[in-house]
Amino acid sequence: MSGTVLTINLDNLTHNYEYLRSKINPKVKLLAVVKAVAYGSDAIGIATHLESLGVDYFGVAYAEEGVALRESGIGTPILVLHPQPSNFNLLVKHKLEPSIYSVRLLNLFANFCLEQQLENYPIHIKYNSGLNRLGFSDTDIPFILDEVEGANLLIKSLFSHLAASEDVKERAFTMQQIKSFKQFSGALQSQMINDPITHQSNTSGILNYPEAHFSMVRTGIGLYGFGNEAIYDENLKPVASLTSVISQIHEIPAGGSLGYNRGFIADTPVQSATIALGHADGIGRMYGHGKGFVYINGQKAPILGNVCMDMLMVNVTHIDCKEGDEVIIFNETYSAASLAEAAGTISYELITGIAPRVKRILTQK
Numbered sequence: 001m002s003g004t005v006l007t008i009n010l011d012n013l014t015h016n017y018e019y020l021r022s023k024i025n026p027k028v029k030l031l032a033v034v035k036a037v038a039y040g041s042d043a044i045g046i047a048t049h050l051e052s053l054g055v056d057y058f059g060v061a062y063a064e065e066g067v068a069l070r071e072s073g074i075g076t077p078i079l080v081l082h083p084q085p086s087n088f089n090l091l092v093k094h095k096l097e098p099s100i101y102s103v104r105l106l107n108l109f110a111n112f113c114l115e116q117q118l119e120n121y122p123i124h125i126k127y128n129s130g131l132n133r134l135g136f137s138d139t140d141i142p143f144i145l146d147e148v149e150g151a152n153l154l155i156k157s158l159f160s161h162l163a164a165s166e167d168v169k170e171r172a173f174t175m176q177q178i179k180s181f182k183q184f185s186g187a188l189q190s191q192m193i194n195d196p197i198t199h200q201s202n203t204s205g206i207l208n209y210p211e212a213h214f215s216m217v218r219t220g221i222g223l224y225g226f227g228n229e230a231i232y233d234e235n236l237k238p239v240a241s242l243t244s245v246i247s248q249i250h251e252i253p254a255g256g257s258l259g260y261n262r263g264f265i266a267d268t269p270v271q272s273a274t275i276a277l278g279h280a281d282g283i284g285r286m287y288g289h290g291k292g293f294v295y296i297n298g299q300k301a302p303i304l305g306n307v308c309m310d311m312l313m314v315n316v317t318h319i320d321c322k323e324g325d326e327v328i329i330f331n332e333t334y335s336a337a338s339l340a341e342a343a344g345t346i347s348y349e350l351i352t353g354i355a356p357r358v359k360r361i362l363t364q365k
């Protein structure tokens with residue numbers, strides 16, 4: 001096998017799904033977040049597998065992501081977290097359920113449903129409990145109830161999003177978010193006929209705040225194998241492995257330079273290996289100059305100089321290797337979270353950034 005490949009291990013996905021399920025009450029539903037190509041992996045492959053495991057809901061950011069799932073045969077309900085008014089027709093055509101988070105959006109969607117003579121269209125009301133990104137406030141409750149009744153909408157769920165569930169130092173803030181959401185959802189529920197699902201937790205909410213599980217949880221990063229904390233990472237298995245091969249090896253004499261803008265100058269003789277992976281593949285320039293690294297034959301090889309568009313070069317002076325040898329950028333043993341951290345970012349950014357041109361291979365025993 002040659003070239004750069006992202007291998008997606010569906011058995012690890014099963015393991016993570018079951019682990020996260022074991023953390024919630026059996027009655028609590030699980031929504032799998034598969035936005036951004038299932039966190040940079042393979043949205044259809046991941047969603048098809050999760051559907052076979054019995055996941056209750058999917059979450060995507062935009063309508064088009066939901067359409068792609070529907071077109072590949074996914075029948076599970078899909079919540080669209082950030083719908084755009086220009087796309088309401090797509091939502092409805094593919095039975096996608098919008099998150100409705102503002103007075104403006106609710107008004108636009110209610111009018112759209114009235115025009116299209118849609119009855120009981122499912123929507124999800126999003127509450128701003130402190131992230132200050134998207135969501136209604138408490139004072140919007142009378143407006144929400146009026147619009148929902150006027151346009152015959154069906155509130156399938158009430159939800160909110162935690163700002164700092166992975167950060168123990170922010171426990172008081174998170175507890176306040178949970179309390180605010182309880183008040184908001186309680187106030188709305190007391191005036192509703194149907195009994196909506198309630199949800200507030202992302203992966204770290206599931207792991208750190210059992211009191212915030214409500215009747216559904218939404219998990220993204222955990223399914224892909226990261227728990228935002230070393231102790232949780234132990235129980236999860238990274239789903240994606242990024243591997244490549246050494247294209248060429250160069251001997252650089254003392255005083256010689258390497259790469260664009262002579263980003264690396266050798267003080268002593270250095271052996272470098274060129275790898276078919278660059279910033280256009282998702283390994284950004286911030287990984288250059290020794291911050292990032294790969295593994296070759298079990299040894300760590302730091303990146304030398306600037307990361308190029310299609311390639312990067314690593315130091316293999318002390319590594320026994322040859323052209324054509326396998327290079328591991330991240331896998332189950334060499335965590336993407338550690339690599340991301342070394343360059344000052346987080347696993348989310350590294351894994352979601354792997355470009356579409358990197359070949360995806362799904363594996364399952």
Ligand SMILES: *Cc1c(COP(=O)(O)O)cnc(C)c1O
Binds near residue numbers: 203
């Ligand atoms: C992306 C997202 C999630 C998933 O969060 P993880 O930390 O990956 O589990 C959950 N809820 C909302 C609203 C999101 O935008």
